[in-house]
Amino acid sequence: MKPTLKILAINFVCLIFASCGYQRKPEKEQMEVPKITAKSVMANLEETLKKKSDEDYVEVDLLDAGQTQYFFPLNFLDVADVKEGYAIQGKRVTQSALIMIIEAQNADAAKNLEKCMEKVLSEQIRIWSDYLPAEYDYVKNNKIEREGNFIAYITSKYADALKETFDKSVE
Numbered sequence: 001m002k003p004t005l006k007i008l009a010i011n012f013v014c015l016i017f018a019s020c021g022y023q024r025k026p027e028k029e030q031m032e033v034p035k036i037t038a039k040s041v042m043a044n045l046e047e048t049l050k051k052k053s054d055e056d057y058v059e060v061d062l063l064d065a066g067q068t069q070y071f072f073p074l075n076f077l078d079v080a081d082v083k084e085g086y087a088i089q090g091k092r093v094t095q096s097a098l099i100m101i102i103e104a105q106n107a108d109a110a111k112n113l114e115k116c117m118e119k120v121l122s123e124q125i126r127i128w129s130d131y132l133p134a135e136y137d138y139v140k141n142n143k144i145e146r147e148g149n150f151i152a153y154i155t156s157k158y159a160d161a162l163k164e165t166f167d168k169s170v171e
Contacts, residue, residue: 038084038103041150041169044148045099048165052158056091062102073100073153076119081109083149088148096135099162100153110149117144117153124155 035077048079049057060067062085068074068099073087085102089095100117104110121142128136143154147170154162 036170038086038101042086042101044165044169045162048161052107052161057088058091060087063085073120077116078112080106081113096138096155098155102151104149110146110151113151114146
């Protein structure tokens with residue numbers, strides 16, 4: 001009986017050492033990188049706009065048919081290429097401001113949407129060149145930028161600042 005007790009005691013001690021033994025330290029937690037979305041980029045642009053202007057704007061979800069019923073740029077966009085997209089435009093008909101952020105479905109869709117943006121710009125030029133010369137100057141300073149699958153269309157008095165915000169948002 002004594003040898004059995006010794007064996008049990010030795011097993012018990014081994015079990016204690018095994019359970020209290022070396023514990024691996026957890027690896028340093030990696031910082032979670034926030035996912036870039038068209039909505040988050042648009043929020044950054046709106047923040048920049050609020051700092052620069054007290055004018056009122058309307059936000060439009062480009063994939064919400066109820067919001068886009070009278071939104072002329074959709075005549076030029078292939079919505080099937082759009083993964084996510086938002087636009088803001090001036091509330092008054094005397095404002096040429098039109099800012100769109102679109103995330104394309106893929107690289108080919110992004111190229112296609114970039115071409116569509118050129119058509120939107122042509123239409124804005126047609127509209128504003130005869131309507132209000134001061135607003136037409138903003139249209140002439142339009143920025144169309146593409147970074148990966150994100151496309152920015154910026155017609156605004158603050159186009160340069162908004163382009164800079166876009167660039168920082170999609171880095």
